[in-house]
Amino acid sequence: MSMTSFQFDPSLTREFIDFGYSLYREDRRRIPPMRRSVALQLSPDYPFYKKEGNGHKHFLAYQGRRVVGRVSALVNAALRDDDGTAVGSIGFFECVEDGTVAAGLLDAARDWLREEYGLRRIWGPMNFDIWHGYRFLTKGFDRAPFYGEPDNKPYYPDQFERYGFARRRTWNSIEIRGRPQLESLIARGKEPYALLLDRGYRFVPAGVPDLRADLRKLHALISRSFDGFLGFTPIAFEEFEQLFGRLRYALARPMSMFIYDDADRLVAFAVTFYELSEAVRAMKGREHPLSLAKFLFYRRRVRRLNFFAAGAIPEERAKETEIGKAGLFYVVDQALRHGYQDIIFALMAKENRVQGLFRHAGQDAQREYALYELNI
Numbered sequence: 001m002s003m004t005s006f007q008f009d010p011s012l013t014r015e016f017i018d019f020g021y022s023l024y025r026e027d028r029r030r031i032p033p034m035r036r037s038v039a040l041q042l043s044p045d046y047p048f049y050k051k052e053g054n055g056h057k058h059f060l061a062y063q064g065r066r067v068v069g070r071v072s073a074l075v076n077a078a079l080r081d082d083d084g085t086a087v088g089s090i091g092f093f094e095c096v097e098d099g100t101v102a103a104g105l106l107d108a109a110r111d112w113l114r115e116e117y118g119l120r121r122i123w124g125p126m127n128f129d130i131w132h133g134y135r136f137l138t139k140g141f142d143r144a145p146f147y148g149e150p151d152n153k154p155y156y157p158d159q160f161e162r163y164g165f166a167r168r169r170t171w172n173s174i175e176i177r178g179r180p181q182l183e184s185l186i187a188r189g190k191e192p193y194a195l196l197l198d199r200g201y202r203f204v205p206a207g208v209p210d211l212r213a214d215l216r217k218l219h220a221l222i223s224r225s226f227d228g229f230l231g232f233t234p235i236a237f238e239e240f241e242q243l244f245g246r247l248r249y250a251l252a253r254p255m256s257m258f259i260y261d262d263a264d265r266l267v268a269f270a271v272t273f274y275e276l277s278e279a280v281r282a283m284k285g286r287e288h289p290l291s292l293a294k295f296l297f298y299r300r301r302v303r304r305l306n307f308f309a310a311g312a313i314p315e316e317r318a319k320e321t322e323i324g325k326a327g328l329f330y331v332v333d334q335a336l337r338h339g340y341q342d343i344i345f346a347l348m349a350k351e352n353r354v355q356g357l358f359r360h361a362g363q364d365a366q367r368e369y370a371l372y373e374l375n376i
Contacts, residue, residue: 001101002062003108008044016042016058019067020094021285023153029144031151031277032285041127047239048128053077055117058092059108061101069095069102073109075117076129078233087231088113090124091133093152095159102159114376122374123168123231124160125152130231131243135171135347136160140367146306146344147250147277149173150369157370165372169230172365174358175344182332182341185361189329192322200262203330206271207253215241217258221269225311231371249295250276252305255334259327261316268312270327272335275304275344304342305335324354 006012017038024030040046048054054077061069072092079087090109095102113119126134135150138157145151176182197203206214219240226232255272279298283291310331312323335343347369348354358365 001068001104003104004060004062005057005108005112006060007057008042012058012060013039013042015067016060016070016092019060019070020092022067023094023096031145031147031281032283034283034287035285036287041132047235047242048074048076051077057109057112057116059105061095061105063101068098069105071095071105071109072127073112074126074128075113075119076233079123079129079231081121082230085121086117086119088117088119088122089126089128089134090122091127093125093156095153095156097153097155099159099162103163106160106163110374110376120376122376124165124372124374125150125156126231126371129233129235130229131233131235131240134231135369135371138170138368138370139365140173143366145277146173146275146304146346147280148273148306148308148346149367157372160372163374165374167370168373169371170350171347171369172350173344173346173348173367173369174363174365175342176363177342179336179341181361181363182336182343185357185363186325186329186332188357188360189322189325189327193326193329196259196321196323196326201326202260202264203327204258204260205253206256206258206269207248207251211248211251212241214258215244215247217266218244218269218271221258221266221311221313222309224313225269227314249299250274252335254338255305255307255331255340257327257330259312259323267316268310268323268327270310270331271308272331273306273308274299274302275306276302278302303340304344305340307331307343307345308347325357328354328357 055075057073059071060067071090074089074091081087125136136152136157137150141154219237223234250273252272252274257270258266259268261267279295282294282298310327316323
């Protein structure tokens with residue numbers, strides 16, 4: 001096995017990208033990322049590379065002339081652990097089912113992070129930060145992936161664990177089908193929702209009429225709500241808009257909302273997407289007129305929702321108004337009113353208090369994910 005490293009090399013970048021598609025060629029359930037988006041993330045114009053203190057090195061593993069693995073060692077100067085320790089990350093990991101190849105890739109990334117930046121703690125998988133792709137799917141490989149879900153080979157977690165990585169945090173996703181099951185889930189939120197309405201709180205659908213203005217609101221709310229979340233790093237609105245500017249294609253507007261308190265302050269949000277796995281899969285990673293036509297065709301057939309994210313600012317959480325229960329009630333009630341009875345509640349941290357509502361409703365997770373840590 002041989003190894004090549006690079007930063008911005010057009011030929012090697014092409015091999016790096018191509019391997020991420022060829023490895024999954026036989027997997028018909030795969031939702032391939034858009035080639036243009038991946039290429040942009042690996043180009044010197046991408047915002048990550050322009051931030052002071054950031055660094056990176058990409059690695060390709062070969063057997064003969066055949067690429068058998070890839071990985072990126074990434075330094076985000078703003079990434080800190082809860083105790084203030086600087087953390088490096090390992091991202092864009094793809095590898096054949098060969099422990100020797102995986103160990104070689106992880107060796108190269110680890111050594112570069114340690115020798116070039118003196119880092120002693122590494123998280124993975126993480127592409128740049130938690131705004132981008134991170135975490136491995138660890139349970140639920142028997143289910144078709146949904147759009148936005150970590151999607152990896154089943155043996156990747158084992159390759160990391162055999163190398164010495166340990167789980168740092170775990171998330172899960174729960175899919176609920178059927179009106180009775182969904183009504184059971186939100187039963188405890190009906191009263192808090194009514195009480196907040198009586199107090200003068202407003203629940204306002206997102207994206208109406210100005211999606212860009214709502215993107216600014218969402219950026220501000222996420223920045224405050226998720227501050228302190230493991231791995232959170234702030235980003236400018238322009239970068240946020242670049243990442244989420246295509247929301248207009250996926251945003252389930254009646255089921256996405258902002259909450260204003262009785263003083264008309266913006267205090268919470270919820271984002272729900274139409275589950276677009278079939279539509280995006282049909283594009284096969286390409287963005288040309290035919291693939292876009294396929295996307296729009298399948299987009300009209302969507303009958304499943306992805307409850308993607310929700311949060312409240314710290315001051316609102318401190319009031320203990322049960323705004324989380326009220327927000328969940330609003331979203332699911334709107335979904336039922338609009339004829340949707342299949343919802344994925346995506347990527348919830350296992351320690352999140354909302355998990356209690358699912359346990360009370362007798363709903364178990366079907367999918368699980370993990371972020372791994374290596375101390376060196």
